[in-house]
Amino acid sequence: MTLTEKRQQQIVIISIDGRLDTTNYQQLEGRVMHHLQQNHTTLMIDCSGMDYVSSAGLRIFLVALKKLTAAGGQLALCALRENIKEIFDISGFTGIFRIYATQQQALEALGQET
Amino acid sequence: MAAVAKNELTILNNISQIGLVSGLIEQVGNDNHLRKAEIMEMVLAAEEMISNTINYGYDDDKAHEISVIVMFKEDVLRIEIRDDAAAFDPLNVPPPEGLEMPATHRQPGGLGIHLARRLTDRITYQREKNTNLLFLEKKMTK
Numbered sequence: 001m002t003l004t005e006k007r008q009q010q011i012v013i014i015s016i017d018g019r020l021d022t023t024n025y026q027q028l029e030g031r032v033m034h035h036l037q038q039n040h041t042t043l044m045i046d047c048s049g050m051d052y053v054s055s056a057g058l059r060i061f062l063v064a065l066k067k068l069t070a071a072g073g074q075l076a077l078c079a080l081r082e083n084i085k086e087i088f089d090i091s092g093f094t095g096i097f098r099i100y101a102t103q104q105q106a107l108e109a110l111g112q113e114t
Numbered sequence: 115m116a117a118v119a120k121n122e123l124t125i126l127n128n129i130s131q132i133g134l135v136s137g138l139i140e141q142v143g144n145d146n147h148l149r150k151a152e153i154m155e156m157v158l159a160a161e162e163m164i165s166n167t168i169n170y171g172y173d174d175d176k177a178h179e180i181s182v183i184v185m186f187k188e189d190v191l192r193i194e195i196r197d198d199a200a201a202f203d204p205l206n207v208p209p210p211e212g213l214e215m216p217a218t219h220r221q222p223g224g225l226g227i228h229l230a231r232r233l234t235d236r237i238t239y240q241r242e243k244n245t246n247l248l249f250l251e252k253k254m255t256k
Binding site: 021022023051052054055056058059062063065066069082083087090091092095096097 | 129130132133151154155157158161162165169212213214215216217218220222223225226228229232233
C-alpha cells in the first residue's frame with residue numbers, strides 16, 4: 001500500500017493505493033494521528049486506488065471518524081470501488097460515513113462547511 | 115520458513131506471512147479462472163480468520179505453524195485452516211451489535227468474523243486434540 005497526501009486549503013487529502021490490511025493499517029493510523037496532533041481536522045480519504053480493505057483497515061476509518069468528529073473536524077471519503085462498497089455495506093459503514101463519488105464532490109462538500 | 119506445495123502452504127504465526135496465504139488463494143482462483151471479486155472475498159475471509167488466530171490465539175512467544183489448503187471442486191472454493199492455537203470456535207461469536215448505529219455509538223473492532231461469515235457460504239469448525247480446524251466454503255460463479 002502507498003499513501004500520498006496533499007493539502008487543498010485547509011483540507012488534507014490522503015490517497016490510498018493498494019491493499020489496506022492487517023500488515024499495514026498502522027501507516028494510515030499514523031498519518032491520521034499526525035494530522036490530529038497538528039490540528040488538521042478536515043480530512044478526505046481518496047479510496048480510488050484502494051482495491052482491498054480488511055477489518056484492520058476498517059477499524060482505522062472508524063477511529064478516524066470518531067476522533068475527527070470529537071475534535072470538531074470532518075472526514076469525507078471518496079471514490080470507493082464496487083468491492084469496497086460491498087465491504088462497507090456489510091460493516092454498516094455506508095450510513096455513517098460521508099461518501100462521495102469523486103474527490104471534487106468531496107472537496108465541495110467539505111469546503112462548504114469549513 | 116514458509117513451505118509451498120501446489121495448493122497448500124504452511125506459515126508461521128507472524129502477521130507478515132499472511133500475504134503468502136492471499137497469494138495461494140489468488141493462485142488457485144486464477145488457475146481455475148474464477149472471478150477476481152469472489153476470489154478476493156475468500157482472501158479477505160481467510161485473512162480475517164488467520165489474523166485473529168495470530169493476534170489472539172497464542173499465549174506464548176514461540177513460533178507456531180498454521181497450515182492452509184485451498185481446493186476448488188464442483189464450483190466450491192474451499193479453504194482449510196489448521197492451527198495449534200487456543201481452542202476458538204468463531205461460530206460462537208455473536209454478530210456485532212449496532213451496525214446501524216451512528217458513529218458516536220459504534221465501537222471500533224469486531225468486524226473480522228462478521229465479514230468472514232458474510233463473504234462465505236459456510237464456515238465449519240472442529241477441534242481435534244490440540245488442533246483448530248476451520249473450513250471456509252464459497253460457491254463460485256464461473
